[in-house]
Amino acid sequence: MHIKEINPCFISSYPPKECGIATFTHNLFTSYHNLYAAAGKVVAVNGYLLQADYPPEVDFSFDKNKLSAYSAAAGHINASDLQVVNLQHEFGLFGGPEGRHIVRLLEKLKKPVVTTIHTVLQQPSLGYYTSLLEVVQHSRRVVVMSNKAVEILREVYYVPPEKIVMLPHGVPDLPFVETAYFKKELGLSGRFVLLSFGLLSPGKGLEQVLEAMPEIVRDHPDVLYIILGKTHPEVAKIHGERYRESLQKLVRENKLENNVLFVDRFVTYEELYNYISASDVYVTPYLSQEQITSGTLAYAVALGKVVVSTPYHYAKEVLAENRGHLVPFNNPKALAETLNGILSHQEDMQ
Incomplete structure (x- = not known):
């Protein structure tokens, strides 16, 4: 044509x-x-x-x-x-x-x-x-x-x-490379990596994962949850780093210092590719059903990652037909159960 x-x-x-x-x-x-x-x-x-x-x-x-x-x-x-x-x-x-x-x-x-x-x-x-x-x-x-x-x-x-x-959200034509290679490059060898990425704001729901983490760490102490991204500039302008600080407080309260890593910067496309490639599970715990698209979710699926997400509009569509795991909104217990189930059957991820 x-x-x-x-x-x-x-x-x-x-x-x-x-x-x-x-x-x-x-x-x-x-x-x-x-x-x-x-x-x-x-x-x-x-x-x-x-x-x-x-x-x-x-x-x-x-x-x-x-x-x-x-x-x-x-x-x-x-x-x-x-x-x-x-x-x-x-x-x-x-x-x-x-x-x-x-x-x-x-x-x-x-x-x-x-x-x-x-x-x-x-x-x-x-x-x-x-x-x-x-x-x-x-x-x-x-x-x-x-x-x-x-x-x-x-x-x-x-x-x-x-x-x-x-038009479905585009993704770059990216090569599949063994996760172990990128883990080594980023100093993450030996860890089971969960990843969430994006400009931080309260609607991201990252606290839901942090509240689920103690139960996950109890059964799988090698797990590492990476929160990748700086605070959204418009949020920072009004509220400063209040949201990030609330997340860091949760980490301290739950004694998760060895199991949560904050990467506080806006990463390049190449860095994002490396982090997604190094992850075992990509998590989008968003709080609003109204989210109609997500570029990072599209990237994670394109790179063949296991995805765990709340059922916002875009996730329900992209992860239909068993292409991922959906958990209810505002439910850290369901998140913990789902992630523990994945961690307990890592052979199914191959």
């Missing part, structure tokens, strides 16, 4: 901004650049970075909190030779109540827009409902990464089915 080459514009956060959507867009841009000569450009939304901080593909950046900057961004795109706009939408990326400032940019754009939606709330407040609906109305197509998101867009937001495209 012949695919017409176009010159796209990607509107998103972008490295060196440290967030999942910045990484997602960088991977998307790089993949497109590797396929086509017309690599397009990035228009980066930020709150503190200067234009000089960005790589060459970013030819315009604007302040997320200044409404007038959204009009300026639209003017820049309209005056360019860019043919189509791909907006990466997440409420927290943009300024205004429920991220409504982005609507100003969309209203002024004269180029067709395809929006990739990273959060689709099934039970939104009126503000979030209206905000997302306006974005959808200004988009020629919307892209989501799960069938559940398609269902919610159709049944809650009444988006016509012909306007929705479902």
Whole structure:
């Protein structure tokens, strides 16, 4: 099938901004650049970075909190030779109540827009409902990464089915390498490694695993739980390191100092690959059912890892048909039982 080459514009956060959507867009841009000569450009939304901080593909950046900057961004795109706009939408990326400032940019754009939606709330407040609906109305197509998101867009937001495209979350083409190799590289030989990754915030539910750990350690003292990632910048801005400190307090109270490792930084893609490859079980104990996509869960499944997760929307879909283990929300006992069961039958993981 012949695919017409176009010159796209990607509107998103972008490295060196440290967030999942910045990484997602960088991977998307790089993949497109590797396929086509017309690599397009990035228009980066930020709150503190200067234009000089960005790589060459970013030819315009604007302040997320200044409404007038959204009009300026639209003017820049309209005056360019860019043919189509791909907006990466997440409420927290943009300024205004429920991220409504982005609507100003969309209203002024004269180029067709395809929006990739990273959060689709099934039970939104009126503000979030209206905000997302306006974005959808200004988009020629919307892209989501799960069938559940398609269902919610159709049944809650009444988006016509012909306007929705479902594309599963992409993963890099990664080689399978023995876990033992990466454990040795990271100094983890002899440990059974559990891993959770992401920008830390209370919704991650990591305390649930820490509360399950004493029961796991009692039966399997060689287990090591790695919490990989720095505190989410927006959380840190308001609450500092309060959430991480609460997790560290749990570690001390449960005498888990030898069984929990915090890696407090935003890791590169290569480091993330190494840590996932070194892990035996990937754990996503999120507290909200509303999570509609998870790049790290997609990575872990692609690398053939055993996954234990709470039943948020994306996990239920990706881990269906016995592709992983689902445990109830807010249930450390069920987590402990499931993880102990896996640890007791390690031969089944091969």
